Amino acid sequence: MFVESIELNNYRNFDSVKVEFSPGVNIFFGDNAQGKTNLLESIYVSGTSRSHRGSRDKELIRFGEDEAHIRLFFQKDSLSHRLDVHLKKNKNKGIAVDGVPVRRSGELLGMMHIVFFSPEDLSIIKEGPAGRRRFLDMELSQIDKGYLQQLIAYNKILNERNNLLKQINLYPALIETLDGWDEQLLTAGQFLIKKREEFVQFLDEMMARIHSQLTGGKEQMKVEYEKNVSAEEFREQLYSRRNKDISSGTTTAGPHRDDLRFKVGGIDIRKFGSQGQQRTAALSLKLSEIRLIEQVTGEKPILLLDDVLSELDAGRQSWLLESIQDIQTLISCTGLDDFVNSRISLDKVFRVTEGRVQEEKTEGLV
Numbered sequence: 001m002f003v004e005s006i007e008l009n010n011y012r013n014f015d016s017v018k019v020e021f022s023p024g025v026n027i028f029f030g031d032n033a034q035g036k037t038n039l040l041e042s043i044y045v046s047g048t049s050r051s052h053r054g055s056r057d058k059e060l061i062r063f064g065e066d067e068a069h070i071r072l073f074f075q076k077d078s079l080s081h082r083l084d085v086h087l088k089k090n091k092n093k094g095i096a097v098d099g100v101p102v103r104r105s106g107e108l109l110g111m112m113h114i115v116f117f118s119p120e121d122l123s124i125i126k127e128g129p130a131g132r133r134r135f136l137d138m139e140l141s142q143i144d145k146g147y148l149q150q151l152i153a154y155n156k157i158l159n160e161r162n163n164l165l166k167q168i169n170l171y172p173a174l175i176e177t178l179d180g181w182d183e184q185l186l187t188a189g190q191f192l193i194k195k196r197e198e199f200v201q202f203l204d205e206m207m208a209r210i211h212s213q214l215t216g217g218k219e220q221m222k223v224e225y226e227k228n229v230s231a232e233e234f235r236e237q238l239y240s241r242r243n244k245d246i247s248s249g250t251t252t253a254g255p256h257r258d259d260l261r262f263k264v265g266g267i268d269i270r271k272f273g274s275q276g277q278q279r280t281a282a283l284s285l286k287l288s289e290i291r292l293i294e295q296v297t298g299e300k301p302i303l304l305l306d307d308v309l310s311e312l313d314a315g316r317q318s319w320l321l322e323s324i325q326d327i328q329t330l331i332s333c334t335g336l337d338d339f340v341n342s343r344i345s346l347d348k349v350f351r352v353t354e355g356r357v358q359e360e361k362t363e364g365l366v
């Protein structure tokens, strides 16, 4: 699959712009704060209905305007599709695929598969568990629609349960209503745990292979699902921790406290890995993400590399560029120096300046 073109109107710092992409490698270069990330973000928003930066819809609309439009054409199974996103300042966004409105934005997931790679992703191994859980959730949501539904349900029930726990402290009779919430939390939670278990097994196999190639066979990577509680023990844990949960006003057992453990040669590199090891592992994780999506969905995802090349040393850079030659890639960078010694072909090169995107001739550029 690949993105054919995008048109933006009043999106971030773009007034009106149209870009036609190559199905291969597309480079967007320019100084800082010109709109490169904004452009990649608009593609991510089209495919997932949300910003990779977690921005709210109204922040995506150009300052001083009330609405923004994105129109994107993508090709899947040799058929071209049109995706329209209409962002409104004070109302929910409207989305349509081939002119047919999509009622819930979750329905969009699975239509396009996108992997976004930004410099922050390079810290995923060393930082807190929330980022690793987000990775799990985003991945599983892209490849399994049922997962997203259960995830939304779980988070909603968890929120309600936590509110109720706090109220029980004030009105103890409310404890009678807790069983109902617990049963719902168990159903959704057990589903998430089982799906995560299966996914991490897949991820472990894929990442072991990619990481070994990336380190020339020097490092053996293992990914483990560090679950807070197993699906089988969730019920017992939820009930046995009830008093503790009531006094703290929060739910202490469940997949909302899960994590992923990354080991090299048996050592937990989240805590004991070198910076270089942690970054290489983050790179293997992203490359595994691409291949997992491909394996599970049969579709090659679109890769958005936002300013990430300058963060990698020459060896890792060329490894990354060479291993993504079969998929459509959109790369943002400040200059073209990083490509001088690389063997990849730059199919289209665009200069981004103050919200304008200008295609440049590729001959003689690098």
Ligand SMILES: Nc1ncnc2c1ncn2[C@@H]1O[C@H](COP(=O)(O)OP(=O)(O)OP(=O)(O)O)[C@@H](O)[C@H]1O
Binding pocket: 011, 012, 013, 014, 030, 031, 032, 033, 034, 035, 036, 037, 038, 039, 059, 060, 061, 062, 063, 307, 332, 334, 352
């Ligand atoms: N809603 C908005 N309306 C208008 N301009 C906006 C809006 N949101 C962000 N901007 C502007 O977009 C610019 C940032 O663009 P972007 O993040 O795409 O930069 P970039 O080209 O990727 O630069 P860098 O290399 O620094 O990452 C900033 O000047 C910012 O003020």
